[in-house]
Each structure stands twice: as structure tokens, then as C-alpha cells.
Amino acid sequence: MLQLDHVEARYGSFKALEEVSMSVEQGELVVLLGANGAGKSTLFNTLSGLLKPSAGKIALNGRDVTGLKPSALVAAGVVQCPEGRKLFPEMSVLKNLMLGAYVHRRDKAGIRQTLEQVLSLFPILDEKKDEAAGSLSGGQQQMVAIGRAMMGRPTLLLLDEPSLGLAPLVVKQMFETIKGINEQGTTVLLAEQNAFAALKIAHRAYVIENGRLVMEGDKDTMLGNEEIRRAYIGA
Ligand code: ATP
16 A cells, blocks of 8 residues: 655755655554654654655555645545644644544535544544543543544554553553554554554554664564564563
């Protein structure tokens, strides 16, 4: 579904991504592991069109999408849920969710249907839909962020650190929800520091270090890898 071929991204002269070649197949849940500053957000921003790659190619279902604008990528099915949620705290939960449907704004019936699906995925958001997003708990705000991304009807959902700052029990529920979203047919690329929980729900993972992919493997290989355990799992 998604293919990256020697992708490079820069901030000025600093190369934040180098020679990144990877793929995600339809229906997969793939985890991207990496320490702070390794380049996870840079890779996601490159995939969602916020950052233009300085070299290399990105293909989606065989179509070259390198350098497309974020709106064109959302229309093509690539939707990012950014690190730190980036909600509009004064606006209601419902208005925040509806922002994610902007590219489908002419399809009112479709939006209603997607909203129903999102609210059934996160019933608490139905109860709180008229409240200011900023008044919700951290876990609920993360649900709004994921829900807003789902309103874009992703075929490929990019989740950047969804567990950041959440209490352990909430993190567990969040990973269950992400697994459910994947099982219902959305392909997921998930960047996480919470390596163990992320690998448990994943099919495959890549490790990024200093802007380069240094390791790739299926879930069991990664969970059993000494280096991974030492660096990311702490066991
Ligand atoms: P984190 O989890 O801390 O966000 P990350 O793996 O997502 O880490 P990135 O945010 O992609 O890492 O950063 C990769 C590298 O690019 C880091 O060295 C960072 O300092 C640098 N970087 C990120 N954004 C910018 C920017 N806007 N301008 C210059 N350098 C940047």
C-alpha cells in the first residue's frame, strides 16, 4: 500500500531523514520505534505532506504521491493524528471532530455516517460532544484527536505517539482501541516510545535512529530481540 524509496528530508542543511526505504501493506499495523529526536515525527510529517522530501519517492497503492500537499494526501486516504494531539481546546468536541472531515465537506451524508462510527468507537465523546475539548481528560482528548483523524476516512492512519502523557490504564485502553481500528480494516503506522505495548498489537516494526532505519522485523522477532529489549523495552 505504502512504499518509501530512499526518502530524505531536511531542515535547512540538516538531514533529518536519510535513505529511508520501507513499506506498509494493506491491513497491517506497523510500529515505528525510535528514541526522542530519532526522526519519527519528521517521517510522519513527510508522509502526510507537511514536509516535502528533499530526495526519494513515496508511492501509495502504486501511485507516486511524493511532494503532494496535505489536503491531497488526506483525499488519497493518508491521515495523520499528530503528536501532542493539537486540538482546539476552546472549541467543542464535535467541532474538533468535524475539522477532520473538511476534505469530505461536500459529502454531508457520508460525514454523518462517519461521525456515527467515530462516536460508537468512542461513546464517551458522544456524551461530551458539546463540551470544550480542553475540558476533557488527557485520554479523552487523545480520543478526540484519533476521532478527528478517523473523520478524514483514512485508509492509512498515521498515529504519532498516541500514548504520550497518559496514565498506564488509559494507555492500555488506547492500544486496544488502535488494535480495533486496525482490525476493522484501517492500515496503521504507529510511532511509539511505549515499545512493548505497541509491539504487542503490531504485525511488524521498524527502528529509526538518527534519521535512518536500522532494523526491521515482525512482532515476535522484535519482542525477542535483545537489542530492542535493552534499548526500548527495558527488560
Ligand atoms: P520526538 O519523539 O522527540 O518528537 P522524533 O523521533 O519524532 O522525536 P523528530 O521530531 O522527527 O524526532 O526530530 C528529528 C530530528 O530533527 C531531531 O534532531 C530534531 O532536533 C530535528 N528537528 C525536528 N524538527 C525540526 C525543525 N523544525 N527544525 C530543525 N530541526 C528539527
